[in-house]
Amino acid sequence: MHIRRTNLGSMVTVRNLKKSFGAKWAVDGVSFTVQVGEVLGFLGPNGAGKSTTMRMLTGFIPPSEGEITVGGFSMLEDPIPAKRLIGYLPENAPSYTDMTVLGFLRFAAELRGLRGEANKRAVHRVVEMCFLEPVIHQSIETLSKGYRHRTCFAQSIIHDPQVLVLDEPTDGLDPNQKHEVRTLIRKMGESKAIIFSTHILEEVEAACSRAIIIDRGQIVANGTPEELKQRSTYAGAVTLRIADGSVAQVRQKLEQIPAVAKCAVLSTTPVALRAFATNNGRDLARAIGELAAAERWKIEELHTEEGRLDEVFRSITLPETKREGNP
Amino acid sequence: MSEAILERSANAQTVTDASAKPAWTDALRHILTIAKREVSGYFASPIAYVFIVIFLLLSGFLTFMVAGFFEHGQANLLSFFAWHPWLYLFLVPAVGMRMWSEERRLGTMELLLTMPITPWQAIVGKFLASWLILALALALTFPLVITVNYLGHPDNGVIFTGYLGSLLLAGAYLSIAAMTSAMTRNQVVSFILSLVVCLFLILAGWPPVTDLLTQWASPWFVQTIAAFSVVTHFDGLQVGVIDSRDVLFFLSVILFSLFTTSVILRAHRAG
Known part of the structure; x- marks a missing residue:
């Protein structure tokens, strides 16, 4: 096992992360850790900096300041081994629409270093987990949004990663599919470190072991869903x-x-x-x-x-936000 | 923690093992994987077929009907290759325009660049795949070689250097198209930008332009400008001379453009 770990216990460590776009700080000093066995929910209004944080965490965009460590590897200095540990579902679940589901998953597995028999097994496993069997030979552009989403989700778990970063994993799914994805996240959360963003509050209660609320690039709350609900004026009423x-x-x-x-x-x-x-x-x-x-x-x-999460959310994130959509 | 490590499946084990191998075999594999996907992408859409058919039709038309291949009565392919700088001017940007702009438009760039690969591997893989399509189209002009060999006794060495020059020229244009496609998510903008840059590289050494320039500029200036032209370096290879400077010129255009592509992509990601 060649994996170095400088910080045993926390799989993902983010310290004082900052990102500016021009004069605006999209992310302004975010710090948190995620351990294996934890499902961290990332909450916040649109444009709060959720996606930007996730893009930095997965090594897509470089931060303006701060440190990111995944499994002991620095994302800035040693990105390849850090990226190897992460599975990522970007916002809007992009995929190569000219490929078939099978071709796309085999391609993703190959880039993850899975070849030959291991590749076939990995693809077979995620096809089963994500119920993609009926469309496996179909070109992705002919698929419905739900299937496209699940195809990209399948890609993120194809190498059975220890860290899973999911940007709005249930966006655009119907209620049954949402339920399936949440169940899957909760189940996988037992053996992985999972970070997922959402603006659906019931999702936090359904799948998260901890939640962070982010507003204007800063963390405004960090705790278990129960702890957050205690902040509500309704708590104990x-x-x-x-x-x-x-x-x-x-x-x-x-x-x-x-x-x-x-x-x-x-x-x-x-x-x-x-x-x-x-x-x-x-x-x-x-x-x-x-x-x-x-x-x-x-x-x-x-x-x-019990206290209401939506009320807590509204009271700590600023109302009447004058922000545009996600950057 | 240790439990989590034990729970990792055989898949994750393979990933760890792969990292133990030398970095360059990994890099080569990644480049091949990306190139393979890219080539299959070209053939999944009509782009590859349309390009090859149009290239063959146009080069045939220009060689036989416009340049008068048969009227010359000479056993060489000069009248075939002479058109390539102009033919590629439109066709190569059309092949290369989607290379990165499509990744940006679909958002797959985020997927690709968060994989455990370096941006260079992606840039080279994508470039080589498109170059392969261009090489395939060029290779399909082989009946012309058979024809001149049947009709006369051409110098096949010259024909070979002609093909080499044409392939390098296509690569140079393609690298420029790769660069401009990294600048925008709009394929049309990418197409026009690369066409303009390639046109400059032609005109800088095209005799009508250089003749005009000599009337008011000093010769060294005209020569310096002409040295940047693809035509100057292409012509040398057409007469059967493999000058290392010509080959180096095309290779450095390709390297420079791909390097610029990586800079543009990094700047785009940095916001």
Whole structure:
């Protein structure tokens, strides 16, 4: 095994990465690490610098400043062995449209150093994994978007890479295909270091073990989806619905509980309120339950909110972004 | 971590093994892989067939109908090769215009250059593939060689150097087309740019232009300009003289243009 590792544990290390296009900093001091067994979700509004970061990470564009290490190899000084470890699905899943699916995959495998029998096996494996069997001899330009996407995805995993970089892997797929891709990512994430970008928040909850939110070229949040949801004002809030009683009275009683920061009325008949917690504790529901028992309210619904990722996303990325599309 | 290494399949093992071999065999394999894909791309689309047929028709028409091959009554191919600088002027940029602009338009450049290969391997592989198509078209003019040998006793050495010159000329034009195609994602722009550059390389040494220049410029200036012309170096090879300077000229045009291609591609990636 000739692979040098300077930083055991993290497969991908990015330090203070910067990229300017003219006077504008597309990526402005991004640092993160990804370990094997981790699926890192890259979130951010359009033009936040997600694609640019991924292009630098995969060695397509050189950074203006900063360091990238993949499996111990510097992407800037020793790019070939670093690139060998990476599988990459670029944005919009490009492919040579004049080739057949089989020809394209064999070509990709050959450039990855797979020849002869190993090439055939690798192609066969990804064709099965990505359900490409029915179109294997078809020219790529005749394929639907879903198949084209999967063909490019197949290319990225053809050498069973240790690092997988996927730029919007579910973009343009139908709900079933999206589900398949997410399942595949989660499964492969057990033995690889995966980084994928998306602007679909449910995807982060479905497939990621950690998420980074990037805005205007800077990381504004970094944590597990649960940790991020804790940042939401909804985290720990309790929704209460009771069969009868007056809203004003119930509200007054609720606001007397010390852990309740404020109360919002959802509806008056039936009486429904939402109590927001001061600290993100989970004991608010119990306190309200005890209160309800003492007041003999007829509870129809009582549940604790988990926090909403979309609200966190909106509150930390700047609203009314005056940016163009992805660079 | 160690688990992850153990879990790596036989595929990944092969990749590691391949890296242990000398770098140049790897480089050669990558160049061949890319060239192979490129050639199959030319034949998957009508480009290769259209180019070959049009080249053969036009060169036949120009040789026999315009230059009067038979009227000369000479057993040589001068009237055939004399047209090549002009014929290639339109046909070679048409073959080369998609080389990099298509990669940029489709976005496959991102795929290609994030593979574990160097940009040079991609540039050389793509160039050689297109050159092979041009060489194939040129080789298909062999009936002409048979004809002159049947009709008379030509100097086949001169014919050989003629073909060599023509192949080098096509390579020089093609490298310029590669360079201009790296500049833009638009094939038409790429075509026109390379045509203009190639036209300059012809005109700089074309007798009507050099004659005009001598009327007001000093001879050394005219000679310097003419030294940059493909015509000056092409003509030498047409009379059976393999001057190393002529061969070197074409090879340096090719090297320079391919080097510039790599600079343009790097600048494009750097933003």
